[in-house]
Amino acid sequence: MTLDIAIVGGGIAGLSLATALAQTDREVAIFDARDYFGGRICAFSSNEAEQISFDLGPSWVWPEDQPLLAALLRKHDLPTMEQPCEGANLYQASANAAAQRFVDPSIYAGAYRLRDGLDALVSAMLETLPAARHSKHRLLSLQNRDTHIALEFEVNESAPRTVLAKQVALLLPPRLVAQSLQFDPALSPRILRLMRETPTWMAGHAKVVAHYPTAFWREQGLSGNAFCSYPEATLGEIYDASHSAIKSAALAGFFALSAAQRERLRGELEGRVIAQLTHLFGAPAAEPKRVVIKDWARDTLTATPQDWQIPAAHPVYGNRYLRLAHWEDKLYFGGSETAQRFGGYLEGALQSAQTVYRQMQL
Numbered sequence: 001m002t003l004d005i006a007i008v009g010g011g012i013a014g015l016s017l018a019t020a021l022a023q024t025d026r027e028v029a030i031f032d033a034r035d036y037f038g039g040r041i042c043a044f045s046s047n048e049a050e051q052i053s054f055d056l057g058p059s060w061v062w063p064e065d066q067p068l069l070a071a072l073l074r075k076h077d078l079p080t081m082e083q084p085c086e087g088a089n090l091y092q093a094s095a096n097a098a099a100q101r102f103v104d105p106s107i108y109a110g111a112y113r114l115r116d117g118l119d120a121l122v123s124a125m126l127e128t129l130p131a132a133r134h135s136k137h138r139l140l141s142l143q144n145r146d147t148h149i150a151l152e153f154e155v156n157e158s159a160p161r162t163v164l165a166k167q168v169a170l171l172l173p174p175r176l177v178a179q180s181l182q183f184d185p186a187l188s189p190r191i192l193r194l195m196r197e198t199p200t201w202m203a204g205h206a207k208v209v210a211h212y213p214t215a216f217w218r219e220q221g222l223s224g225n226a227f228c229s230y231p232e233a234t235l236g237e238i239y240d241a242s243h244s245a246i247k248s249a250a251l252a253g254f255f256a257l258s259a260a261q262r263e264r265l266r267g268e269l270e271g272r273v274i275a276q277l278t279h280l281f282g283a284p285a286a287e288p289k290r291v292v293i294k295d296w297a298r299d300t301l302t303a304t305p306q307d308w309q310i311p312a313a314h315p316v317y318g319n320r321y322l323r324l325a326h327w328e329d330k331l332y333f334g335g336s337e338t339a340q341r342f343g344g345y346l347e348g349a350l351q352s353a354q355t356v357y358r359q360m361q362l
Contacts, residue, residue: 002164003027005360006151007131008139009171011039013335013349015125016072017169020357022131030131031153031163033138033301038122040202040302041346044292046211052248053117054209054241056294057202058346059252060111061118066347068354076124079115083108084240087218090226090280095233099226099280107225108239115244137161138301141182142168144327169356171334171349173200174322179304187326194322196306198337199315201344203307206255206262206295208235208273215242215249216284224251226280234272238280251277251285259297259308269293317343325359332356 005021007014010032018030032039043053060083063070073080085108088101114120126133136156143150148164155161170177178195186192217224217240224240236256242249253273255262262269270291277285297303318340322333334356339348 001029002148003029004165005029005167005169006031006149006163006165007169007171008032008151009039009169009335010034010037010133010135011171011335011349012041012122012125012346013353014039014169014171015122015129016350016353017171017334017356018131018133019125019129020353021360022129028131029134029163030129031134031137031139031151033136035136037126037133037135038119040296041118041122042294043117043119044209046248046290052243053119054211054250054252054292055113055118056207056209056292057296058118059113059241060108061113061346062110063112064110066342066345068350069347072125072350073114073121076121076128078120078124080112081115081244083111083113084242085223085225087221087223089223092226092228092233092280093230095230099228101222113243117243139170139181141184142331143184144330149327149330167330167332167360169332169334169360171352171356173203173302173335174198174333174337175200175203175304175306176302177333191321191326194319198317198319198322199311200303200307201315201317201337202296203299203303204259204297204310206257206259206293206297207252208255208269208291208293209241209250209252210273210277210285210288211290211292212249212251212284212288214284215240217251217281220282222281224281228256228276228280234269234276238277251281253277255295258310259295262295262297314344317348323355323359329359332359 004026005028007030040057042057046052090099092099137153141152174195226238233256235253238253241252334352336349339351342348
């Protein structure tokens with residue numbers, strides 16, 4: 001296969017870039033190692049006829065502050081809903097103390113979720129994507145061949161497949177690129193060092209969704225939002241992940257346990273989650289319909305061992321050297337961690353796609 005442009009990385013950045021480039025006269029294809037597109041936008045669906053999706057990756061959007069994302073949602077006519085905050089929130093400072101109630105309706109001010117889950121955005125983008133797409137293609141290496149780049153993919157564990165492209169955009173976490181891909185000739189040591197020093201946002205975290213028949217916490221005057229700061233806490237932040245549809249009640253949470261602790265407690269995590277939710281919200285929390293845990297630190301298509309150490313603050317993203325063209329303007333890097341603003345967020349992913357698109361048009 002010979003292409004004008006190969007895009008590697010099927011997250012929202014890759015899909016956005018593929019959509020823009022497919023409007024040109026060039027032959028474009030997008031490749032992803034996963035068996036689905038969307039990257040860190042990941043969800044599971046309930047078993048009811050409604051097929052309600054619950055986000056296991058990013059959930060919130062801030063349309064008032066994120067113009068590219070807001071425009072994309074309008075383009076695909078995807079309705080949003082405010083993060084539920086009505087009722088009392090809970091705060092627990094000690095494992096032996098009762099949770100304290102407090103009211104703060106602005107605790108998630110400006111945060112919205114897609115009514116049908118963020119994977120609805122991915123589905124909408126795929127439905128209108130004119131470019132060819134190839135899942136289950138794990139990129140192994142790239143070789144500069146003067147007028148083309150040769151990309152070697154592993155496909156379903158069969159013999160590697162080689163694709164030639166005049167230009168290549170790698171819309172992947174920089175740290176993952178540095179660890180998992182071979183370049184011939186090698187990238188400069190400076191670029192590789194910068195990539196390794198760029199944390200993949202949320203890659204060391206884990207998230208859980210507990211699906212319930214009803215939002216029973218609302219009957220107790222609770223918002224479903226809770227914060228636990230004691231050292232033994234399994235979950236540090238919990239929020240109401242319900243949708244407006246019937247039978248869509250859910251609580252979601254972010255683990256307070258480190259990646260190493262989660263690994264040691266792998267078989268106990270679901271039980272610990274249910275126990276903590278029961279302690280906070282009462283007996284009905286002990287009987288979820290389903291509990292799904294997504295540990296991003298164990299996802300080798302997202303995280304590297306370095307990502308197990310979570311940064312103390314939001315990293316400074318957008319190093320200009322990661323936004324340069326390489327190999328005589330044939331090789332480009334992108335993805336949310338390369339964005340100058342909103343690095344790590346969906347808005348940053350869309351910004352990076354715009355940057356690569358402009359570079360390719362020069």
